[in-house]
Amino acid sequence: MKKFIALAAAAAAAFAIEAGAADAVTGATMKVNIEGTEMPKNVDAVTSASVVPPKFRQSVKPNGFTKGSKKVRVLFVVGDPRHESVEWDLVNTAMKHFMDKGCEVALRDLYEMKFNPVLTRETFFQAKDGFGKTPEDVAMEQLWVAAADYIVFAYPNWHDTPNPMVKGYMERVFQKKFAYRDTDKGLEGLLKGKSIYTIMNSGWIGRGRGDVGDGIDGNAIWDKYLNAFKVLDDDTAGFWGVKSLGRFCNDQTPANLSKNYGKEIEALRADLVKHLDKKFKYTK
Numbered sequence: 001m002k003k004f005i006a007l008a009a010a011a012a013a014a015f016a017i018e019a020g021a022a023d024a025v026t027g028a029t030m031k032v033n034i035e036g037t038e039m040p041k042n043v044d045a046v047t048s049a050s051v052v053p054p055k056f057r058q059s060v061k062p063n064g065f066t067k068g069s070k071k072v073r074v075l076f077v078v079g080d081p082r083h084e085s086v087e088w089d090l091v092n093t094a095m096k097h098f099m100d101k102g103c104e105v106a107l108r109d110l111y112e113m114k115f116n117p118v119l120t121r122e123t124f125f126q127a128k129d130g131f132g133k134t135p136e137d138v139a140m141e142q143l144w145v146a147a148a149d150y151i152v153f154a155y156p157n158w159h160d161t162p163n164p165m166v167k168g169y170m171e172r173v174f175q176k177k178f179a180y181r182d183t184d185k186g187l188e189g190l191l192k193g194k195s196i197y198t199i200m201n202s203g204w205i206g207r208g209r210g211d212v213g214d215g216i217d218g219n220a221i222w223d224k225y226l227n228a229f230k231v232l233d234d235d236t237a238g239f240w241g242v243k244s245l246g247r248f249c250n251d252q253t254p255a256n257l258s259k260n261y262g263k264e265i266e267a268l269r270a271d272l273v274k275h276l277d278k279k280f281k282y283t284k
């Protein structure tokens with residue numbers, strides 16, 4: 001223990017020197033918080049993040065893809081480190097609904113898998129130009145994508161874009177010669193017949209639940225955000241040759257300590273299911 005404290009102190013001191021050096025170079029006067037405060041033991045009770053109370057949590061096991069199946073296959077690519085979040089509750093709700101409708105569901109839980117999302121110099125030209133051998137972890141994910149009819153990306157809104165895990169998955173897995181290729185007429189998407197969809201829980205994106213047009217009282221700010229996300233989704237879909245089915249976004253999350261939590265989370269789940277029924281076909 002003493003050794004650990006000494007090491008920690010040494011590390012903090014080294015960081016202080018680094019931070020000090022950066023201070024000298026940047027001219028910044030702000031003091032960085034290198035010592036921090038104690039992590040609260042009851043973090044779930046005091047965090048500003050969403051936490052589904054234990055009695056309302058659902059645990060859903062995907063039924064998986066089976067060889068030669070004629071069922072609709074839905075691949076969930078999830079980037080959220082906290083299984084107790086509302087984002088995960090939406091993922092569980094959607095996975096269960098697809099299974100109830102007779103689909104096959106597979107899950108890539110990127111944090112749990114410790115997926116490496118970083119496109120490095122060593123792997124850049126392989127992803128960019130298709131030169132060389134596809135890295136093994138990427139090749140494995142490509143098999144999941146190739147087998148799917150629908151690919152559902154799910155992540156909490158961290159600065160209005162796919163978070164690094166999901167973005168890295170897109171960069172590394174949907175690479176040239178797998179998701180698109182060069183032709184005389186320009187890029188051609190190679191994943192025709194598949195569709196993509198996104199489930200994104202948010203703090204505040206104008207107040208609403210669903211996609212473009214689903215803002216509370218038809219407010220314009222919601223549509224401004226959702227139309228911006230639509231530009232991203234449509235562009236990505238065009239690149240890969242897939243269809244974008246849009247998004248389910250929500251910024252009306254029940255308060256963690258709400259007395260009506262059960263009713264409110266059920267209403268959120270029901271709204272998601274209604275959207276899925278509008279956008280997806282459950283048989284081929």
Ligand SMILES: Cc1cc2nc3c(=O)[nH]c(=O)nc-3n(C[C@H](O)[C@H](O)[C@H](O)COP(=O)(O)O)c2cc1C
Nearest residue numbers: 050085086087156157158159160201202203204205
């Ligand atoms: C690093 C970080 C960045 C965030 N950026 C945004 C943002 O740009 N817009 C927003 O609406 N919420 C933002 N949020 C808030 C989260 O979207 C919000 O906490 C939401 O509840 C996340 O879903 P979850 O609680 O189900 O994980 C951010 C949260 C974090 C941790």
